[in-house]
Amino acid sequence: MKIMALNGFKDIVPSEVELWRKVENTGRDIFSRFNFSEIRMPILEKTELFARSIGEATDIVEKEMYTFVDKQITMRPEATASLLRAYIQHGLYVQKPVQRLFTIGPMFRHERPQKGRLRQFHQMDIEVLGTPNPRVDAELMAMGAMLLEELGIPVSLEMNSLGCPVCRPGFREILLTFIADRKNELCDDCNRRSTTNPLRVLDCKNPKCREQVEEAPSIQKHLCNDCDDHFASVQKGLDSLNVQYSLNKFMVRGLDYYTRTTFEFITSDLGAQAAVGAGGRYDGLVEKLGGPKVPGIGFALGMERLVLLLQQQEVKIDSAKVDLFVAGLGEKASEFAFSLAHTLRQNSLNIAMDYEGRSLKSQMKQANKLNARFVLIIGENELEQGHAVLKNMQTQEQQDIEIHSDNKEIASSLLLRCQ
RNA sequence: GUGGGUGUAGCUCAGCUGGUGGUAGCACCUGGUUGUGACCCAGGAGGUCGUGGGUUCAAGUCCCAUCACUCACCCCA
Numbered sequence: 001m002k003i004m005a006l007n008g009f010k011d012i013v014p015s016e017v018e019l020w021r022k023v024e025n026t027g028r029d030i031f032s033r034f035n036f037s038e039i040r041m042p043i044l045e046k047t048e049l050f051a052r053s054i055g056e057a058t059d060i061v062e063k064e065m066y067t068f069v070d071k072q073i074t075m076r077p078e079a080t081a082s083l084l085r086a087y088i089q090h091g092l093y094v095q096k097p098v099q100r101l102f103t104i105g106p107m108f109r110h111e112r113p114q115k116g117r118l119r120q121f122h123q124m125d126i127e128v129l130g131t132p133n134p135r136v137d138a139e140l141m142a143m144g145a146m147l148l149e150e151l152g153i154p155v156s157l158e159m160n161s162l163g164c165p166v167c168r169p170g171f172r173e174i175l176l177t178f179i180a181d182r183k184n185e186l187c188d189d190c191n192r193r194s195t196t197n198p199l200r201v202l203d204c205k206n207p208k209c210r211e212q213v214e215e216a217p218s219i220q221k222h223l224c225n226d227c228d229d230h231f232a233s234v235q236k237g238l239d240s241l242n243v244q245y246s247l248n249k250f251m252v253r254g255l256d257y258y259t260r261t262t263f264e265f266i267t268s269d270l271g272a273q274a275a276v277g278a279g280g281r282y283d284g285l286v287e288k289l290g291g292p293k294v295p296g297i298g299f300a301l302g303m304e305r306l307v308l309l310l311q312q313q314e315v316k317i318d319s320a321k322v323d324l325f326v327a328g329l330g331e332k333a334s335e336f337a338f339s340l341a342h343t344l345r346q347n348s349l350n351i352a353m354d355y356e357g358r359s360l361k362s363q364m365k366q367a368n369k370l371n372a373r374f375v376l377i378i379g380e381n382e383l384e385q386g387h388a389v390l391k392n393m394q395t396q397e398q399q400d401i402e403i404h405s406d407n408k409e410i411a412s413s414l415l416l417r418c419q
Numbered sequence: 420g421u422g423g424g425u426g427u428a429g430c431u432c433a434g435c436u437g438g439u440g441g442u443a444g445c446a447c448c449u450g451g452u453u454g455u456g457a458c459c460c461a462g463g464a465g466g467u468c469g470u471g472g473g474u475u476c477a478a479g480u481c482c483c484a485u486c487a488c489u490c491a492c493c494c495c496a
Contacts, residue, residue, distance in 0.1 A: 004487080059494050063420085078496085107496085112420080114490060123496060189493070205492085255495090264496090275496060302496030329454065360454050368456035379454065393456070 008111075008119030016307065018317040023151065023306045024104060027124045030147045034139070036100045036126065041082040043106065047074040053081035053289060055256030057196060064109040075108040078255075079125035080282070080298055081289070087129055088291035098130040104303075116273035116305045126279075127298030129286065134230050137261040137281060137297055138237025144265055144277050144299060145243050153309050155265040155276060158248040159238075160220070161231040162199070164259045164283065167224035172198055174217050185212045199252040218249040227260055234261055253278075257285040261297065269312060270305055277301040323418055325367035325375045326353040329360055333378040336403075340376075343407035347415055367393065374418050376401070390417060 005011060012020055031038075047067050054061050054077070066075040076082050083103055086092075092099050104124045113119060126143070128136050141157060148155050163171060179186065179194045179201055186194075186201065190209050193200040202213055223231060238245055245263075253262050262280030270276070279299020287293045324344065328337030334357065341351045352370050354363045360377065367375045377389040386404040391397070401417070403410050 007487080064494075109495075111494065112492090113488095114492095117495070121496070125496095200494095272491065273496080278496060300496055305496065327455090359449090361456080362449085364456040366456085372456095375455080377455075381454095389455090391455075396455095398455085 006119070008113035010118055010120070016311075018319060019307050019310050019315065020303065022310070022315075022317055023303055024124070026151050027102075027104065027147060027301070030143060030150065031102045031126065034100070034143050036102045039083060039086060039101045039103050040105070041076075041079070041086050041103060043075055043108075044073050045076055045082055045085065047072045049081050049085055049289070050074055050077060053084070053255075053257055053285060054078065058255060060109060060255070064111050066108045066110055077109045078107055079103055079105070079123055079300060080127060080257075080285075083125065083127055083298075084129075084286055084289050084291065084296070088286065088289060093130060093292050093294060096130075098128065100128050102126045114272065116270045116302065116308055118304060122303040123300040124303060125298065125300045127296060129296045130294045132230075132283065132295040134233035134261070135237045137230075137234045138241060138243070140279070140297060140299060141238060141245065141263055142241045142243045144301070147301070148265060148276070148306075151306060151310065152313065152315065153267065153276065153306060155267050157243065157245040157263060157265055158251055159234070159245050159261065159263040160248050160251040161223055161227055161234075161260050162253065162258055162262050162280070163219055163223050163227050167222060167227055168219075168259075171217070171219050171222040174222065175199070175201070178216055182212050185209075197252075202250040202252055213250065216250075220247065220249050230260055253280060257282040257288070259283045263299070265301075267305075267309060269309060273302075273305055275302070276305045276309070319371065320350065322352045322367070322370045322372040323349045323374065324351055324414065325363070325370065325372040326351060326378070327360060327363040327367070327375055328353070328378045330380040331357075333380055333383050336383055337376075337378050340378075340403075340407050340410060343411045344414060347411045349411075349415065349418065376414070378403070390414070 028038075047065070050065060051061050056062075060077050065077050067073070083101060087099060087101070092101075102125060104122070106120050106122050108120050110119055111117065126140065128140065141159070145155075145157060162168060175198050176194065179190070179198060183191060186209050187204065187206045190201045190204050190206070193204075199219075201209070202216060204210065204213065220231070235245075235247075251262060251264060258280045260281040260283065263278065264275045265277040266274045267276050268274070277299055279297070281295065281297040283295040286296055326337040326341045326344070328334035337353055341353050344351045352367070352372060354366055358366075364375065372393055375391045375393060377391060379388075382388050383403070386402060388401050388403050389398050390401045399417075401410070401413065
């Protein structure tokens, strides 16, 4: 029986890593343009951290976490809680009143895997701590849009406000009344949701529920003055940056901690997994985790989903080019090639060679497949006479190279010719 | 946790109403005169047909079970 990776856990093989690096490098580039600093946290945390931040009653905490029960530690199901824990633990709020942080790494949730959804998955997570300013909300969305645009991934941005502890409870009551009135029209799931998370009824996928919910009260019309002002300012900010978006009064969040602004970047090319990025404001969370009373906002991008989209678009990346393939013919020449290759590498050239004593034809084929720019052919006779042949694989030109001298001199002469 | 679909070479897949596993494509290796890649040609290697039962003279094919993968629901990035 072959040993295979766990269900929902995937290897990222070399041919895929190129795309992953593209996603990650583009992310890092954009984040630094917006003056974000990277932070890295451990993958294991105390279980309590997630229970407190994400919410005891959420599916994630109730049944999807990888927890070592005996030790009460858990592999993080998302990044925000860990990041805030680190932010509080190291007193980062003292060093800078507003912290702009990002982190990239794996998360773990024990869900049934499907397209764009794995048990170990990777996110780029961005958080701004310490400011309630609605411009930051707009700026974050604009940054996400910029990143996706530079990756060439078309998405739509949807936004909503979830209100705050002042106005949300009131809306919840209104919504509950609405749901109760249509109890018989709504699906079983929605009736269950009405007790667990009533807002969820708003984004049920069941067509019948959708129809019913069409006339549901809009939270956007039940915001308190502060939330309403904030919501308006965010929209003004987006407009001033020319970011396209639409308001979606049905969009809610699965995690308890969100307040006010909430948003998603949505694609239509990933089946059921429409959201490639999502986030929102969480003004009470830092305090709830034992930190100072500072507001925060953040979002996460699902890297698997981004990579899938790039794969679907058949985006190709140039693989790292080999500068020079050193082809040695016969034992003596191979030995010479072996040590010369090392010197060339010390001089920063990307060198490949054959180790199996294969024919020149075979070595040329390998060089070609590796996209080598040059091949240095070292034969037995030439080696004795102190020269070798340097072939430019593109132009097919060949020239004689002196190899009388020591490796260092050969290397510097090759460096010049391989520019 | 609940449903549907699919398991044949490293990958993508043919294989009809049961009758000897495909000259299939890609990839790989070796050749196509002396020491030169791409294109082309020839050859080669590579498989307990996911696994275990059952029906049958005979099972990749039919039945049952099981495992894996996959898509969707729930939930979520």
